Amino acid sequence: DAGVIQSPRHEVTEMGQEVTLRCKPISGHNSLFWYRQTMMRGLELLIYFNNNVPIDDSGMPEDRFSAKMPNASFSTLKIQPSEPRDSAVYFCASSFLGYEQYFGPGTRLTVT
Amino acid sequence: QQQVKQSPQSLIVQKGGISIINCAYENTAFDYFPWYQQFPGKGPALLIAIRPDVSEKKEGRFTISFNKSAKQFSLHIMDSQPGDSATYFCAASVGSNYQLIWGAGTKLIIKP
Numbered sequence: 001d002a003g004v005i006q007s008p009r010h011e012v013t014e015m016g017q018e019v020t021l022r023c024k025p026i027s028g029h030n031s032l033f034w035y036r037q038t039m040m041r042g043l044e045l046l047i048y049f050n051n052n053v054p055i056d057d058s059g060m061p062e063d064r065f066s067a068k069m070p071n072a073s074f075s076t077l078k079i080q081p082s083e084p085r086d087s088a089v090y091f092c093a094s095s096f097l098g099y100e101q102y103f104g105p106g107t108r109l110t111v112t
Numbered sequence: 113q114q115q116v117k118q119s120p121q122s123l124i125v126q127k128g129g130i131s132i133i134n135c136a137y138e139n140t141a142f143d144y145f146p147w148y149q150q151f152p153g154k155g156p157a158l159l160i161a162i163r164p165d166v167s168e169k170k171e172g173r174f175t176i177s178f179n180k181s182a183k184q185f186s187l188h189i190m191d192s193q194p195g196d197s198a199t200y201f202c203a204a205s206v207g208s209n210y211q212l213i214w215g216a217g218t219k220l221i222i223k224p
Contacts, residue, residue, distance in 0.1 A: 004155075031210050042155070042216050043201065056211060091155050095210065099144060103155025 002106035006092050012110045018080040021071045021107045024073055025094030033101060034067055034077050035091040043091075049075065114139060116204050126223050131189040133218045135202035138183065140186070142204040144165030146212070147176065150199045160187070169183045192222045 005024040013019055027030050033048040047057040049069045057067070064083070069075040079086055089108050093101040117136045125131045135145075146161035160167045162176040162185065169176045175188040189196055202215040 043214050045211060045214075048211060050210065093155070098157045099205075099210070100146070100161070101212065103157065105153075106155050 004092055004094055004102055006090075006107050007104060008107060010108045010110075011046045012112065013082055014112055015083055016077065016081045017111075019082045019086075019109060019111075021077040021090050021092075021109070023077070023092030023104060025033035025075070025092070026096075026102055027073065029094035029096045029102070030072070031095045031097075031101075032069060032075050033045065033093040033095075034075070035103075036087045036088045037091060037106070046077070079109075082109075084111045087111050116202060116213050116215045118202050118218060119147075120218060121126055121216065122219045122221070124221045124223060125192045127192065127194060128209045129192050129222075131192045131196065131220055131222070132186055133200055133202070133220070134184065134186045135204075135215050136182075136184045137204050137213075139204070139206070139213075140183070142163075142213075143207045145176070145178065145185050146203050147174075148201045148203065150201065150217075171203045174213050192220075194222045194224050196220065197222050 007022045017032045031050050034046040036044045046059045047067045048055055052069045067077045087110050089106045091103050091106045095101045119134050147159045148156035149159040150156040160171050160174050160176055162178050164180050167178050173190045178185045200218045203212040205212045
């Protein structure tokens, strides 16, 4: 298996622009998690899906962030409009029946 | 009550020494305690995990010690090697809730 796939790996954008991060979970996994990692705040869970349904989005920082999972093999995290404080590494992770989470390589987002 | 407190924040150990990282929790409903290892530029990866029905689990040079009464668990790395230099995260979850509660992370440096 190719593991969790994330794209793009790096994204540089200007403040106010829309940013879309993409994730393909491991085939057969039924849970998907979006995390944000910064030096200041560490690893933060933004939202997670179970069987494509959002279960807990309490970690989404504000309405500028939205996430979708239209099917079992694809999810997006969108930031609109982006701000410099959104600069971070965003990870997608997937798991089967919970417990062990497999992380993707991350997307390093820089908002200038 | 949902927090997992991890210490130390950083740790320097000589090659061949024992590295010890500690975590404490309050929620007695937690029933799964994993440790994740993260190398620079990579996503975290599961290293070893334990459930509260055992006091110790060993996999190679890595051992989790679990003290249910004290609500603490720790990671011991025996014969530490430079390749073990990474950031280590402890975490905890309640069985039916797939959301992991993460510690703040420990940056481990093994000096050759």
